[in-house]
Amino acid sequence: MTASRPPLRERKKQATREAIRVAALRLALERGPDNVRVDDIAEAAGVSPRTYNNYFSSREQAIVAAVTAERASQLAAAITDRPTDVGLADAVIDAVVSQYADPGDHAQGALLMITTSPALRACYVDAVTAIEEPLAQAIIRRCPNADAMTGQVLAASASAAAKVAVRQWLRSSTVPPSMPGFVVPSGSLPDLVRAALTPLGPAFDAAVATAATPQ
Known part of the structure; x- marks a missing residue:
């Protein structure tokens, strides 16, 4: 049996979370984690800082999530x-x-x-x-x-x-x-x-x- 796809809204949320994770890890590897701000990650992921905070409470959480996702x-x-x-x-x-x-x-x-x-x-x-x-x-x-x-x-x-x-x-x-x-x-x-x-x-x-x- 083929598993049903999640609803569109959930797929969009998953895509946003993934975009934030990827941006956080990329910037941290490029600049060093201490030189990356939440605003930088949000901009790189194409979301607002407020949207970022709906998914992750810190830059560290987003960076680690990219490794453990x-x-x-x-x-x-x-x-x-x-x-x-x-x-x-x-x-x-x-x-x-x-x-x-x-x-x-x-x-x-x-x-x-x-x-x-x-x-x-x-x-x-x-x-x-x-x-x-x-x-x-x-x-x-x-x-x-x-x-x-x-x-x-x-x-x-x-x-x-x-x-x-x-x-x-x-x-x-x-x-x-x-x-x-x-x-x-x-x-x-x-x-x-x-x-x-x-x-x-x-x-x-x-x-x-x-x-x-x-x-």
Whole structure:
């Protein structure tokens, strides 16, 4: 079955949000995030500052959103598309970890920029919570006999674990002596995310077992 297209008004809102995200990241990479104003981003995106503020509360939020925009939808698809013989815990952990693996050259450059700015780092950590709602929905689709609260609790736990891993990764940042002004996080972010999520495996297994037990 082909998914129905969203209403025209919603498509226009999505296009506006995308235009703002793209403009914010482009200007930040060109000028440095501290040299970009909200008014600059709004002008580049072809919207008014007031319209900008309807979508993002700061320049940092728009810049980070450009890096993380597709994370939630990709995460949900990665979980629901896994073969049925893959357990819920493995499906969720692998999907979340994949969102932090091999971002590509363009996204890698954006991530390096984010690590240089305390405000962007804080916003990037907070952006992890955006996965919570689509993750809960994907868990319920994957385990339809589980109740909604169980899905929400598991999703909140996974989101919190990923947030801890991202925060730890950023706190491990070092400044190379030969590159003053650059901040380079040490260690593998995907490995940290997996390590943070792995202790949740028994909770996912228990949820599946409970959902399979006749009431």
